[in-house]
Amino acid sequence: MTHPTDTQVGAHALEEAAAIGGYAPSICNTQPWRWRLTADTLELRLASERIMRVTDPEARLATLSCGAALHHAHVALRGQGWDAIVTRMPRDGDPDVLARLRVTGRAPTDPASVEYLRTIPLRHTDRRPVAGSPLDAADITAVVAAVQAQDTESHTLRPDQILELAAAVDHAQCSEAKDPAWRAELAAWAGGTRPSGSGVPDAAIPDRVTQTTVPGRDFGHHGDLPVGAAHDTAAVFVMLYGRGDDPIDWLRAGEALSAGWLTATARGATVLPYSAPIEVVASRQAMRAMIASVGHPYLLLRLGRTDTAADLAPHAPRLPVEQIIDRA
Ligand SMILES: Cc1cc2nc3c(=O)[nH]c(=O)nc-3n(C[C@H](O)[C@H](O)[C@H](O)COP(=O)(O)O)c2cc1C
Numbered sequence: 001m002t003h004p005t006d007t008q009v010g011a012h013a014l015e016e017a018a019a020i021g022g023y024a025p026s027i028c029n030t031q032p033w034r035w036r037l038t039a040d041t042l043e044l045r046l047a048s049e050r051i052m053r054v055t056d057p058e059a060r061l062a063t064l065s066c067g068a069a070l071h072h073a074h075v076a077l078r079g080q081g082w083d084a085i086v087t088r089m090p091r092d093g094d095p096d097v098l099a100r101l102r103v104t105g106r107a108p109t110d111p112a113s114v115e116y117l118r119t120i121p122l123r124h125t126d127r128r129p130v131a132g133s134p135l136d137a138a139d140i141t142a143v144v145a146a147v148q149a150q151d152t153e154s155h156t157l158r159p160d161q162i163l164e165l166a167a168a169v170d171h172a173q174c175s176e177a178k179d180p181a182w183r184a185e186l187a188a189w190a191g192g193t194r195p196s197g198s199g200v201p202d203a204a205i206p207d208r209v210t211q212t213t214v215p216g217r218d219f220g221h222h223g224d225l226p227v228g229a230a231h232d233t234a235a236v237f238v239m240l241y242g243r244g245d246d247p248i249d250w251l252r253a254g255e256a257l258s259a260g261w262l263t264a265t266a267r268g269a270t271v272l273p274y275s276a277p278i279e280v281v282a283s284r285q286a287m288r289a290m291i292a293s294v295g296h297p298y299l300l301l302r303l304g305r306t307d308t309a310a311d312l313a314p315h316a317p318r319l320p321v322e323q324i325i326d327r328a
Contacts (some may be wrong), residue, residue: 010103013082014042016278017101019321021073023120024258026049026065027275028189029200029316031324033069038328042101044070047324050198054185055176060250061275063098064298068261070099071150072120075262079117083107089248097249119262124315126270127217129210130304131230139237139267143184143303146263147240152256152298155291157237164279164290165237166214172280173218183220189218196317203314214302217276225314236303239287245296253298264303274300293308 018035021044026032032050036043043067062246067226070086077084107206140156147154157165190200205223210216211231240256242249261271277283278299287297 004249008202011039013077013080014103015325017073017076018042018074018325019191020120021069022318022324024065024068024072025125025261027056027061029198030189031198031319032062033066033324035325036328037325039105042073043097044099045096046098050184054182055279063247064257066098067251068258071255071258074128075113075116078110078113081106088251091096097252115266116262118209119266122240123261123265125204125272126306127204127206127225127272128227128306129212129230129232130234130306131232132234133303134234134268134305135236135305139269142267143260143263146259147256150252150256150259152240152242152253153295155239155241157239161290162237168277168283168286169214169274172276172283174281177277187220191221197319201316204316231303234304238301238303239291240298241291241295242298243295250298257299268305270304270306272302274302294300302324
């Protein structure tokens with residue numbers, strides 16, 4: 001009887017890590033990542049056919065989404081007792097490679113990664129108003145710490161800034177909706193025809209306009225997600241931002257999004273990202289002014305809790321692994 005070699009076991013762990021990376025959140029569930037698997041390394045690239053070119057012309061939100069997938073894959077390895085080195089934006093080869101994850105051998109399982117790994121299947125976007133009890137300060141502190149550990153800053157919006165955010169989201173969504181190419185792109189990823197296993201399903205889109213201070217994404221149609229009439233009075237808004245505004249910063253912001261979101265999920269909190277005010281330049285500048293231009297905004301998050309059982313909120317589909325992993 002032959003036993004698998006360490007290299008074979010490591011390659012299997014990498015393949016599983018890439019598959020777990022597939023559960024990461026992404027702009028409109030485009031899953032714009034592609035992994036290339038070799039004996040001891042996973043290479044992460046943008047999947048150009050799954051970038052929303054009108055909404056996201058610089059691929060900043062696609063790169064951020066890839067960062068979330070990278071964090072998911074990394075915790076999958078660390079949580080299962082593998083030591084892995086991450087190299088972001090390696091400059092020694094293909095310029096399209098966003099990151100490389102190389103397994104160097106067995107290591108004691110990292111308890112934080114084990115907890116993240118347990119939470120990955122539970123994490124999802126919840127677009128229902130958050131009318132329940134507000135988040136504890138300790139929960140917000142934990143999310144902020146998880147974000148900071150990934151070299152990304154966060155700013156919790158003051159009440160007056162929430163109104164500013166509402167105006168910026170409204171402005172962004174109205175200006176985007178005027179563009180027929182933008183409407184067609186959104187329709188291709190939310191409802192309508194699209195590759196199966198991706199896109200935002202109607203089951204995750206509210207069945208009516210939600211009672212929220214900050215307007216949710218207008219997907220162009222109502223979905224099937226039942227929402228109550230309550231107002232999202234318990235919402236807390238957090239901006240992820242950082243010093244730079246380059247692809248490496250967007251990648252790191254995605255890792256921070258994953259860490260912060262998994263931390264929130266583990267503590268029973270819900271998360272809804274808002275990217276419209278990042279997509280439109282004027283709104284992004286308004287977001288930047290909110291932090292006195294000390295950094296560059298990457299994404300807005302609404303944190304909250306719902307009184308409805310969290311397990312009633314549906315999960316979005318995922319692409320089969322064959323479509324996200326290439327074997328060398
Ligand atoms: C960079 C980024 C931007 C997003 N922007 C929005 C948004 O503006 N509105 C929204 O409703 N969801 C937004 N989402 C959530 C995605 O639609 C969601 O992650 C995706 O549909 C997969 O669903 P899941 O998070 O439930 O797994 C965003 C997610 C990411 C990663």
